[in-house]
Amino acid sequence: MGAIGRWLDKRLDLASIRKTLLDRKMPAGLTWWHTLGSATLAVFVVQITTGIVLAMYYSPSPDHAYDSIRFIERTVASGSLLRGIHHWGASAMVVLVVAHMIRVFTMGSYKYPREANWILGVALLCLVMAFGFTGYLLPWDQKAYWATQVGTNIAGTAPVIGGTLVTLLRGGSQLGAATLARFFALHVLLLPILLGGIVMLHLVIVVRQGIAAPPKVLEEDAPGRTDDPQYAQFYDAKYAQSKASGVRFWPDIIAKDIIVATAVILLLVILGRFFGAGLDAPADPTDSAYVPRPEWYFLPFFQLLKFVPGSMESFVAIGVPTLLVLVLLLLPFFDRRSIRSLVHRPIALTSLGGVTVACALLFGASMSEAPHTGIPQEVGHPLTSTERAGRVLFDQQQCGSCHAIAGRKAPEKNADVPDAPELTDIGLKHTAGWMHSYIEDPTRFHPDSKMPAFGPPTLSHQEIEELAQYLATLRGPHWATAQPEFRDTFPEPVKPKEK
Ligand code: HEC
Missing domain, CATH: 1.20.810.10 (Cytochrome Bc1 Complex; Chain C)
Structure with a gap:
């Protein structure tokens, strides 16, 4: 040295x-x-x-x-x-x-x-x-x-x-x-x-x-x-x-x-x-x-x-x-x-x-002034065209009038249903398949559901699928690390609606 x-x-x-x-x-x-x-x-x-x-x-x-x-x-x-x-x-x-x-x-x-x-x-x-x-x-x-x-x-x-x-x-x-x-x-x-x-x-x-x-x-x-x-x-x-x-x-x-x-x-x-x-x-x-x-x-x-x-x-x-x-x-x-x-x-x-x-x-x-929104919500890849179509439908169908995503709600709020759940991390709770059935006809899951059914003729199955796939990308603020914990419970099969 x-x-x-x-x-x-x-x-x-x-x-x-x-x-x-x-x-x-x-x-x-x-x-x-x-x-x-x-x-x-x-x-x-x-x-x-x-x-x-x-x-x-x-x-x-x-x-x-x-x-x-x-x-x-x-x-x-x-x-x-x-x-x-x-x-x-x-x-x-x-x-x-x-x-x-x-x-x-x-x-x-x-x-x-x-x-x-x-x-x-x-x-x-x-x-x-x-x-x-x-x-x-x-x-x-x-x-x-x-x-x-x-x-x-x-x-x-x-x-x-x-x-x-x-x-x-x-x-x-x-x-x-x-x-x-x-x-x-x-x-x-x-x-x-x-x-x-x-x-x-x-x-x-x-x-x-x-x-x-x-x-x-x-x-x-x-x-x-x-x-x-x-x-x-x-x-x-x-x-x-x-x-x-x-x-x-x-x-x-x-x-x-x-x-x-x-x-x-x-x-x-x-x-x-x-x-x-x-x-x-x-x-x-x-x-x-x-x-x-x-x-x-x-x-x-x-x-x-x-x-x-x-x-x-x-x-x-x-x-x-x-x-x-x-x-x-x-x-x-x-x-x-x-x-x-x-x-x-x-x-x-x-x-x-x-x-x-x-x-x-x-x-x-x-x-x-910091908004609560702007938290990362979607899964970590650019949205596919199906998912993107779902997001557009989400806006068109006024889902946001009842449901907030990351605190963001549509300007025209539905005052009759103030307690609709936030969908910020819905993708961690339910599979796209479950959500498809739910959106199609919520009364099959909750007989007294306050959510309108969106099944045909309102939306086609293809459109409901797009919605469901988009919702599956919503994984809350910690999407990068969050693991889904699906809690899907389906209603009894073929239970005819009594109305
Ligand atoms: C009129 C208000 C209203 C509108 C519009 C509405 N929902 Fe809902 N939604 C609800 C309510 C209230 C619930 C809670 C459970 C129930 O009552 O069925 C719910 C539940 C859900 C659930 C299940 C959430 C969970 O955690 O179990 C999903 C998924 C959902 N809505 C998606 C949608 C989509 C997609 C749209 C638009 C196509 C939409 N909703 C439009 C009121 C609404």
């Missing part, structure tokens, strides 16, 4: 690399909040690792995407754990990047000389959001399909370029195979290259500039503004001084980083193991009744759009995110006062508070 090290050192000068990377001095007084950046980096590595394995099994076409995800969930060793970690890792990235930015913002660390690195940070935030948006579509389930439909529609409201933007995103006018291929390419090729590259730059700059000293240290006796010609000199002296009395990067700082990163990764494993990634019913472009819900970190924005009147929507949909990113990008340039602690920056404090409260309120509003 030592021999190899020496051999390499001769050629690559490892010692000086070690010196720049590890033997650096850091200012004293760095907090646990300073570990958020490296925790984000750790999760990024987790995302790359799990992502590579997932990509080995995933197939980016509408015909196979859903099945390949199911294969990962059920057949691949630890597949569901890996997918769970990747799913929760995406949320963790968003949380950590935002938390890290808030830390940098509250400590004024984006000020001289770190303006450029702040801008790279804003770019990283946008890329992480783009990762979330493109990754969400890949499972090609209902949730994925309809959320992306909404997301791309929002892009379409942009003035002038809206139409082009939608076509560009979808790879055509409709959301389909081209969209999936496009999102896949972005998610596994373009975005990782961009994010990886910018992360590297971000880190190189961090290593060169060191971590900003605590605000107090850099405020004392400072010139009022960072564009004061004296400021650079002041800063260099102060920083050198704080470093001299500081701590070593290795092992003092890095120990904290490793502790936090390990805790975050453990949490991801636990979330992935016990909460998984979930999979809705397969995408069904004909089911426009589906209530789309984007990933949680887009919810405040989604909710905001619901509140604005239609005429303002395109303005808000494009304007708000653009404005937010612009403000973040320009922040280090219009805020050049040398004061750094948040408590002495009333405008910064109010803005941060305002944005946080607004997001929390919008998020809360969105959660309280």
Whole structure:
């Protein structure tokens, strides 16, 4: 080991690399909040690792995407754990990047000389959001399909370029195979290259500039503004001084980083193991009744759009995110006062508070509006044509006026029969054969049934069979794991009706 090290050192000068990377001095007084950046980096590595394995099994076409995800969930060793970690890792990235930015913002660390690195940070935030948006579509389930439909529609409201933007995103006018291929390419090729590259730059700059000293240290006796010609000199002296009395990067700082990163990764494993990634019913472009819900970190924005009147929507949909990113990008340039602690920056404090409260309120509003529907209900394969015909009949015959499916009932409710059973998981209770007989003539099963008979002439046997087959696909919210427990009891054969 030592021999190899020496051999390499001769050629690559490892010692000086070690010196720049590890033997650096850091200012004293760095907090646990300073570990958020490296925790984000750790999760990024987790995302790359799990992502590579997932990509080995995933197939980016509408015909196979859903099945390949199911294969990962059920057949691949630890597949569901890996997918769970990747799913929760995406949320963790968003949380950590935002938390890290808030830390940098509250400590004024984006000020001289770190303006450029702040801008790279804003770019990283946008890329992480783009990762979330493109990754969400890949499972090609209902949730994925309809959320992306909404997301791309929002892009379409942009003035002038809206139409082009939608076509560009979808790879055509409709959301389909081209969209999936496009999102896949972005998610596994373009975005990782961009994010990886910018992360590297971000880190190189961090290593060169060191971590900003605590605000107090850099405020004392400072010139009022960072564009004061004296400021650079002041800063260099102060920083050198704080470093001299500081701590070593290795092992003092890095120990904290490793502790936090390990805790975050453990949490991801636990979330992935016990909460998984979930999979809705397969995408069904004909089911426009589906209530789309984007990933949680887009919810405040989604909710905001619901509140604005239609005429303002395109303005808000494009304007708000653009404005937010612009403000973040320009922040280090219009805020050049040398004061750094948040408590002495009333405008910064109010803005941060305002944005946080607004997001929390919008998020809360969105959660309280959350429909009970939209739970996966159907068996895990795209509906066959017979089953699909059954679903159409279910609507046409007003079955939904009495029966709810996953809490969803037809608008014209039948007030006389308020207690008809929910059919959400009827496919777990009865076979299609039993349901066929039942729908044909319920009185054979319950003499006082309140359900009308649908046997001929109302519906043909073929149509009843379609209905029964469709109902057999309804397997409740846990269809992926649920096992049917049929409780079919047929009436005595040939029992003539006495009426
Ligand atoms: C007027 C209200 C009404 C309409 C319309 C109606 N049902 Fe029913 N259905 C009921 C009631 C009430 C029950 C409960 C048992 C009973 O009274 O027969 C029931 C029971 C059922 C059951 C058995 C559920 C179980 O758990 O045993 C199935 C299956 C069913 N209905 C399917 C349908 C289908 C399919 C349609 C449309 C073609 C339909 N129903 C239309 C009222 C209705």
